[in-house]
């Protein structure tokens with residue numbers, strides 16, 4: 001079995017590419033969705049987050065804007081949040097891998113794969129498009145503006161560095177069809193290797 005990590009900066013097309021893998025029958029672990037589930041009403045991390053960051057949770061689970069205010073720009077606070085979130089994500093990840101123990105290829109969609117270590121994957125694919133394409137995509141989203149985009153970018157590893165560290169780069173700067181072709185080829189190649 002091969003564990004493939006999928007990562008990329010905001011708006012590079014990670015969700016779209018992960019959906020292509022899923023559509024091809026590859027089991028996909030969505031780290032971001034897991035974090036949201038932990039923080040949703042009734043989520044397993046809500047009580048611990050309230051203890052560590054009083055006032056950041058309520059009937060709607062974690063208020064992510066409030067929690068963001070508490071941790072962004074405060075490394076110690078972010079470490080305390082990660083100490084709550086990351087062990088739970090690691091357990092969910094291993095449960096996922098166990099459920100798919102007979103698959104030849106598993107995809108781990110993790111926005112901060114490089115930033116958070118990611119030693120549990122065998123190979124890493126990075127989705128990447130030219131900066132101006134990325135910018136156009138992100139600024140077209142509701143609730144997005146120049147300042148918010150810049151702030152998020154400032155917290156992410158630069159695209160060039162991600163590409164340099166990747167085993168595979170999936171180009172999302174062209175058509176969806178061209179990207180789909182790259183995904184199919186990568187799956188074929190890795191499934192053959194994973195079956196060995």
Ligand SMILES: CC(C)(COP(=O)(O)OP(=O)(O)OC[C@H]1O[C@@H](n2cnc3c(N)ncnc32)[C@H](O)[C@@H]1O)[C@@H](O)C(=O)NCCC(=O)NCCS
Nearest residue numbers: 031032035064065067068071081082085112115152155156
């Ligand atoms: C603090 C939270 C609630 C803020 O949520 P919000 O929806 O406002 O922002 P979002 O999650 O989209 O993050 C915005 C940007 O901040 C950066 N960021 C988020 N978490 C982290 C982190 N642990 N370390 C470094 N940068 C981070 C990312 O670059 C991201 O693109 C949320 O980011 C969170 O719970 N983070 C801790 C959990 C974690 O490590 N998540 C990473 C996914 S595996």
Ligand SMILES: Nc1ncnc2c1ncn2[C@@H]1O[C@H](COP(=O)(O)OP(=O)(O)OP(=O)(O)O)[C@@H](O)[C@H]1O
Nearest residue numbers: 009010011012013014015016137172174175176179
């Ligand atoms: N070749 C392509 N590959 C992937 N996405 C493309 C391509 N061409 C256009 N797009 C569009 O670009 C957008 C990418 O958004 P997507 O949500 O997949 O990005 P993301 O990297 O997951 O973003 P975020 O990190 O903010 O969650 C989508 O609207 C998608 O339809």
